[in-house]
Amino acid sequence: MPLEILLVLVVVGISGIGLMLHLTGRSRMRVLTHDLAWQDWLRHFPDDDVVDVTVSHDGHFALIRTKEVAGLLWSFGADTAARHLLDFDWLEHPEGFEILFHDFSIPRVIVRLDETERRHWRHLLDPV
Known part of the structure; x- marks a missing residue:
């Protein structure tokens, strides 16, 4: 696999995981009681x-x-x-x-x- 394609897959994959975590609320700060x-x-x-x-x-x-x-x-x-x-x-x-x-x-x-x-x-x- 060419390095350019691998680089795009890695960047898109990491960005997708970050976006998914943010949209599901996992990036919010914990609120303490x-x-x-x-x-x-x-x-x-x-x-x-x-x-x-x-x-x-x-x-x-x-x-x-x-x-x-x-x-x-x-x-x-x-x-x-x-x-x-x-x-x-x-x-x-x-x-x-x-x-x-x-x-x-x-x-x-x-x-x-x-x-x-x-x-x-x-x-x-x-x-x-």
């Missing part, structure tokens, strides 16, 4: 003993408090990503907070919060 955030956190960290879950108004971020340490869960496409808040810095950002993890696999996350949520999350992250 209290129960979904709880379940997703335990999927990432099954040994954690979750005490409290605070979900953002847009449903894309959740602050998880366990008996040991707090954690952040966020929508990452149709799935979620989660990290314990052990070694991190948080900075004010025009859209909410910017969390800088000291981990090369996920360097930063911008948590989008409105002003009321921002004050509440600030209190939960820094209760002093």
Whole structure:
């Protein structure tokens, strides 16, 4: 098979798969509820003993408090990503907070919060 035909087949195939996933709704960001955030956190960290879950108004971020340490869960496409808040810095950002993890696999996350949520999350992250 000529290389030009193979290239066209590959490009059309990949584009078709992407279009099909988008049209079937698989490209939408996951919207978290209290129960979904709880379940997703335990999927990432099954040994954690979750005490409290605070979900953002847009449903894309959740602050998880366990008996040991707090954690952040966020929508990452149709799935979620989660990290314990052990070694991190948080900075004010025009859209909410910017969390800088000291981990090369996920360097930063911008948590989008409105002003009321921002004050509440600030209190939960820094209760002093």
